[in-house]
Amino acid sequence: MSALEFDFSEEFALKMDREDPLSTFRDRFHFPKVNGNPAIYFCGNSLGLQPKSVKSYLDRELKNWADLAVDGHFHGEDAWYHVRKKSKPALSEIFGAHEHELVAMNNLSVNLHLLMVSFYRPTPERYKIIIEKGAFPSDQYMLESQVKFHGLNPDDVIVELSPRTGEYTLRTEDILAEIRNQGDQLTLVNMAGLQYYTGQVFDMKAITAAAHEVGALAGFDLAHAAGNVPLYLHDWNVDFATWCSYKYLNSGPGNISGVYVHERFAERPDLPRFAGWWGHDEGQRFQMEKGFLPMYGADGWQLANSNVLALAAHQASLDIFQEAGIQNLRQKSEQLTGYLEFLIKKISGESGILEIITPENQSERGCQLSLLIHRGGKAVFDEWYQQGVLGDWRNPNVIRLAPTPLYNSFMDVFRFGKILEQSLKKFA
Incomplete structure (x- = not known):
């Protein structure tokens, strides 16, 4: 999908999520909260979210250990x-x-x-x-x-x-x-x-x-x-x-x-x-x-x-x-990160506050975008966090955002865009 087809609107993001064949995988993960609300989690590049199924997988092995002890090495499922x-x-x-x-x-x-x-x-x-x-x-x-x-x-x-x-x-x-x-x-x-x-x-x-x-x-x-x-x-x-x-x-x-x-x-x-x-x-x-x-x-x-x-x-x-398929995930990742790139460029415009240092060529990047902060420094990152965005700060002045296709949505990216729009007014 080219950037020209993107639109900074809630209607567009909702439409993309409705048409996303991977959208249901989001429900299989636990999301952290910031200030009591579910976070916009763009930090899979540092620690991925917990699948809800992890507990049952662990419980099965704990039961094997309890029931079989040493025999679990050679017997049982x-x-x-x-x-x-x-x-x-x-x-x-x-x-x-x-x-x-x-x-x-x-x-x-x-x-x-x-x-x-x-x-x-x-x-x-x-x-x-x-x-x-x-x-x-x-x-x-x-x-x-x-x-x-x-x-x-x-x-x-x-x-x-x-x-x-x-x-x-x-x-x-x-x-x-x-x-x-x-x-x-x-x-x-x-x-x-x-x-x-x-x-x-x-x-x-x-x-x-x-x-x-x-x-x-x-x-x-x-x-x-x-x-x-x-x-x-x-x-x-x-x-x-x-x-x-x-x-x-x-x-x-x-x-x-x-x-x-x-x-x-x-x-x-x-x-x-x-x-x-x-x-x-x-x-x-x-x-x-x-x-x-x-x-x-x-x-x-x-x-x-x-x-x-x-x-x-x-x-x-x-x-x-x-179940999801790595190629399907890649296709969504290119669209999701492309949408994030589109919004950052559209919203930051000529402000000179943000600069994307990750390659524009999709074959030369994954889902992560690294943003160089020219004004405001870590205060920009802290502002986003208070608004519920969990990204990643790297010294001296880079914020990493990674919309992950397994559990992030286009609405996540849109919501971030609205937060970005408000925060840039404070640091302009």
Whole structure:
């Protein structure tokens, strides 16, 4: 839908909601309240809302634990020994990968470190890593410590990509040019799939191809891309990736992460890794003998047995994703975020107070829009909060708003537009 077809009216928003085939999914989530009223929740980029079904999924596992205790590992519905497998079909659709290339486990930072053990193997000649400047701290701190672990200086190893002067986002051609410039010294490109601050989606297919051309690997932190934009990790030939499940995947605060490892590494017992019991060959696991033999695919990177309660909450959301369909969600997301963009530009006009720094091209963004606040600073954000808008403030002066297609409506966006209209009068 083009911006020209949008209209700043309640009638238009109601019409869009009536015609939205995904509108009923909104009723499957709990909404927080601000000042006693349901919030306009635009913060799925930080923490997704709780599906109402989570309680029943958790209660089922609690009952299994109560009724079966240790026998729950091998008996009853969804025996815990194989419980990780239940999430694979949905994850396969969301990430565009084979089921054996994915497994839900650990937390994001843990998985980043585990993957670096296998895929960051510096040599005196090839040791550099490319990352976007201003990456999320999870990535920055992980890379610094991994580089130091190898006895190297992060300043000599980590190449940070910055936008051109006067621009807020990276141009794909500049990313590819720097990959080629580093050439034989480059061993790894390790970027976000979607940049948390600007909301820019990187061209992961092109970046991966360029990395491979110079003999390097490509891995991505998909924390802000998972469940937000369609992904095709296998077809893009991405080497590895990880993500968290508590943002757009709505699985609960701090909940389980997951890893993707391309099937070219599926049978590589020689590949260095930090091994654990649950990554050992499933058929021999209870022989309890020395000699680690990794399972086929991503499962071979597991350490400990599955967190059953975490996976239950995760599954409640994944089942909703499978019912809604990632492509359907993407179509609505483009319309919903397009409507938000239209209203912000129409209402803020030439005021000079707000500037959208997220790319206008829909293929280069998800549902998040990042707004640079030129006047008013955090007071603008606080004003919106008092009016019931739950967004996300990022220092020094950016507000992130993420209308999420599973549970946000066009009326949410319209209501925000009315609040924006009133608040700008105070800061003009």
